[in-house]
Amino acid sequence: MSKNQEDEIEWPASESNPPAHPYLSSLVSCKVGCDSWTNTSIAECSRTCNESFTANSTVKVAPCSTGCTFAQDVYVERIKAGLNPPSPPYLPSSDLVSNDSVVLQWTAANSSLVTYLVQWRFDQGNSDWRFYQSAQPLQEPNITVSGLHAYTTYRFRVLWLLTPDEFIPSLQSQAIQTLPFGAPSSPPIITQITSPTKRSVYVAWNPPQFPNRPLVAYNLILTNLDQNSALPVYKDLPATQRYYQFSRNVRPNTTYSVEVRAQNSEGMGPAAVANVTTLATNPESDSVYPVLLMGTNHHILRVDLDGGDDYFDETEDDKLFESANDSVSIIGVASHVRRQQVYYSDTAGTIGRVSMVNSSDTAVILTGVNHLSYLSVDWLHDRLYYVSGKVYE
Missing domain, CATH: 2.40.128 (Lipocalin)
Incomplete structure (x- = not known):
């Protein structure tokens, strides 16, 4: 760019005084984007671009947004170049875990420009990462995570925030289990309920997600929904068993409700409930059974x-x-x-x-x-x- 061209570049105060050349117009717009980015989000910088140019000057708004992205990329690369790698969070002491909270620490970044967000997930299954109090990034490398479930195993990680749009995740923590407390707070998960024959009801289930301490038993109740006067059938099973087939007092072509509750040493949890209708009677084979x-x-x-x-x-x-x-x-x-x-x-x-x-x-x-x-x-x-x-x- 020549010296005369540089002299022609002016800050775009209004559309009545645009730069003389389209290339110079784009350059000015890009400079607006670069100057407008101040470690805010790209969306905030783009809003500044929209406010700096009128709606019919998209040729200027687009280069301005490009300037926002360029400024952020340069900033992020400069910060990353001098950062130590993020380390996973850890539990400083076993005394710092309760039935509903844990205290986490991690090695701080070697830059005061970095802030932190904490994520957690359940250790079992393919649980997704979830933010813990994402509204306010942390300045210090420690936090007390509260509101957790008792007797539940978690994993944690820390996001090092370079900008509102750019972060570096740490490795996940070791598995951390909260202390046991209280009766089960969630019901078992019924995985199957069926009527294999006209005089039987079969039910299978998985343990509750939040047993809150080791389980000792399951309690089952079979209720005849078609006959209110019929007495429910109760069955207690060991905690190791996860299926049962009712046959006592089961009638053909009848709708039954099955309730399954988990029990620990503190009490009984909520019930999982499912309904099933038994098979109808076959007159030709009703008198023949093993x-x-x-x-x-x-x-x-x-x-x-x-x-x-x-x-x-x-x-x-x-x-x-x-x-x-x-x-x-x-x-x-x-x-x-x-x-x-x-x-x-x-x-x-x-x-x-x-x-x-x-x-x-x-x-x-x-x-x-x-x-x-x-x-x-x-x-x-x-x-x-x-x-x-x-x-x-």
């Missing part, structure tokens, strides 16, 4: 498997037969499905039978059998076989 027969030391148990539990809890309703003498143990069980009879043998040398449909219908078939053990039914020829005598290996 049955499990089990022999214990003193009982014969019958469990209907049409929507049975995933694991078995012995109840009075399941007892088909009970030994009258606690010193006598049941050692063999066999069934005749067509006759609906169950046969048993015991350590007293007795062979008896009990009806599968009427537990009061019992009879003793044989007594005094020495060393009685196993039973087997030949249902095709209606014969019962038993093993007696000592068995040597």
Whole structure:
């Protein structure tokens, strides 16, 4: 640019006195942008450009905005050139963490022009970084982060602010867990609820996001929504179990509500609730269903498997037969499905039978059998076989 051209450049006070050449006009506009940027945001600098030129002079506004960007880029590069790399924040002492807050420190930048913002995220899952009090950047390299959840693990990092639009993030901190406090503050997360059969309801869940201390149990409630007079079904499960299948008192084609609550040593948390409607009855197959027969030391148990539990809890309703003498143990069980009879043998040398449909219908078939053990039914020829005598290996 010649000396005469430089003399022609004037500050654009109004559109009535524009620079003589378009190139000089753009240069003046760019200089306005450079001079207007004072470590504010690009948006603020651009507003100054818009105020300096009228709306129909976009040829000047655009170079002015370019000047804003150029000024910021030069400033940022000069600051970065002399900065030490950001270090992650840390917990100075284990005493500086509570159930809802932590005290963080970090190595300060070697420039007084740098300010700081703190971000946090949950340690588990793919949690996004979130700002902690982003409205006011920090001047000092420390902060007390409050409002946290109890018994929750966090990660933190610090943003070194060079301008409102430019920052350098630190590495994330080590995992920091707040102290336990109170009952669970969030419900479990129901992941599945379904009716596998017409007489069962299956529910699965994940632990609550904020258990607030180690869990000790889950509490489940099954409620019949179609029949108000029906009593709810309650079930307590260990904290390690995250699924359950209801089958007791479950009816076909009925809508049920399932509530799942988590419990720790301080109490019960809020409930997760989901509804499901059981399958409708199929008249053609309603009378056919599987049955499990089990022999214990003193009982014969019958469990209907049409929507049975995933694991078995012995109840009075399941007892088909009970030994009258606690010193006598049941050692063999066999069934005749067509006759609906169950046969048993015991350590007293007795062979008896009990009806599968009427537990009061019992009879003793044989007594005094020495060393009685196993039973087997030949249902095709209606014969019962038993093993007696000592068995040597």
